[in-house]
Amino acid sequence: MQERLLELQEEALQKVTAASELKELNEVRVAYLGKKGPITEVLRGMGKLSAEERPKIGALANEVREAIATEIEQKQKALETAAVNAKLATETIDVTLPGRPVNKGNLHPLTRVVEEIEDLFIGMGYTVAEGPEVESDYYNFEALNLPKSHPARDMQDSFYITEEILMRTHTSPVQARTMKKHKGQGPVKIICPGKVYRRDNDDATHSHQFQQIEGLVIDENISMSDLKGTLDVFAKKVFGQDREIRLRPSFFPFTEPSVEVDISCKICGGKGCSVCKQTGWIEVLGAGIVHPNVLEMAGFDSKKYSGFAFGMGVERIAMLKYGVDDIRHFYTNDVRFLKQFNHHEA
Numbered sequence: 346m347q348e349r350l351l352e353l354q355e356e357a358l359q360k361v362t363a364a365s366e367l368k369e370l371n372e373v374r375v376a377y378l379g380k381k382g383p384i385t386e387v388l389r390g391m392g393k394l395s396a397e398e399r400p401k402i403g404a405l406a407n408e409v410r411e412a413i414a415t416e417i418e419q420k421q422k423a424l425e426t427a428a429v430n431a432k433l434a435t436e437t438i439d440v441t442l443p444g445r446p447v448n449k450g451n452l453h454p455l456t457r458v459v460e461e462i463e464d465l466f467i468g469m470g471y472t473v474a475e476g477p478e479v480e481s482d483y484y485n486f487e488a489l490n491l492p493k494s495h496p497a498r499d500m501q502d503s504f505y506i507t508e509e510i511l512m513r514t515h516t517s518p519v520q521a522r523t524m525k526k527h528k529g530q531g532p533v534k535i536i537c538p539g540k541v542y543r544r545d546n547d548d549a550t551h552s553h554q555f556q557q558i559e560g561l562v563i564d565e566n567i568s569m570s571d572l573k574g575t576l577d578v579f580a581k582k583v584f585g586q587d588r589e590i591r592l593r594p595s596f597f598p599f600t601e602p603s604v605e606v607d608i609s610c611k612i613c614g615g616k617g618c619s620v621c622k623q624t625g626w627i628e629v630l631g632a633g634i635v636h637p638n639v640l641e642m643a644g645f646d647s648k649k650y651s652g653f654a655f656g657m658g659v660e661r662i663a664m665l666k667y668g669v670d671d672i673r674h675f676y677t678n679d680v681r682f683l684k685q686f687n688h689h690e691a
């Protein structure tokens with residue numbers, strides 16, 4: 346029996362030494378130290394031994410177990426350390442490698458234009474005002490001197506939701522709303538960027554949804570020359586210092602007099618080309634002196650206060666500024682188009 350135990354010890358230790366993986370080592374453990382292992386079996390046969398021999402063999406069996414267990418434990422530690430070292434060796438990071446470039450997105454050209462114009466006007470003391478895109482007939486038309494059945498409503502084909510509610514056709518209702526909030530007290534100095542909706546068929550220059558920026562100034566003694574000076578600053582800042590503006594008489598129900606504002610064509614320097622349709626001038630926005638009816642309806646005394654307002658299409662400004670020939674490019678989100686604005690500094 347003694348011999349058998351020593352033999353088992355020898356055998357087990359050899360296997361422990363030979364084990365090269367944790368799994369293998371565990372198999373050795375189960376095979377030799379487990380309940381069904383050979384050592385347990387030897388111990389079971391101890392009944393046949395004499396009372397003298399029994400404790401000796403018992404003690405030896407324990408020693409053998411102990412020896413095998415210790416050896417397994419040591420081997421296990423060694424294998425674990427080796428595994429960690431191997432992992433560390435394969436996972437080393439070479440910090441001297443150059444990094445991969447991060448793909449940076451960029452602002453949408455329309456966002457750029459809106460932010461540039463906002464910054465310009467904020468710099469001149471304006472605040473940014475916003476209003477709902479789903480608007481009442483009252484603010485979109487009536488408060489702007491466009492009573493029901495006024496023929497000029499046809500200038501802006503509208504998406505009606507109910508008889509009294511529609512998708513706003515311009516940002517001018519924000520004027521009416523802001524004026525009302527001021528309760529007849531000037532000054533008012535706001536710009537209102539936002540989306541507007543019209544029943545237009547989409548083509549290279551029309552879209553059923555587009556963006557506008559509205560400006561409104563109300564104070565005592567505001568005149569056409571204030572409007573002209575303001576728009577001149579705008580044109581030079583957005584399109585370049587060498588640009589001129591020109592005002593042409595026009596009509597809007599909410600302004601009187603009303604003007605259409607052109608900027609000089611940079612491409613031909615005023616000589617005439619296809620972009621300016623041979624005129625040397627490009628139309629960029631509508632404006633005028635706020636109609637007394639609009640002031641009065643919003644609670645302003647039109648004898649004390651006067652004001653100017655202007656409204657422009659953001660897409661049109663962006664098309665002229667960046668030389669984009671189709672408004673639909675702004676909405677189709679083709680990254681090849683959008684990426685071109687990566688390096689344009691606003």
Ligand code: PHE
Pocket residue numbers: 514515516517559597600631632633654655656657
């Ligand atoms: N609301 C007008 C439009 O959408 C633009 C405009 C605004 C004209 C303010 C004059 C004054 O066509």
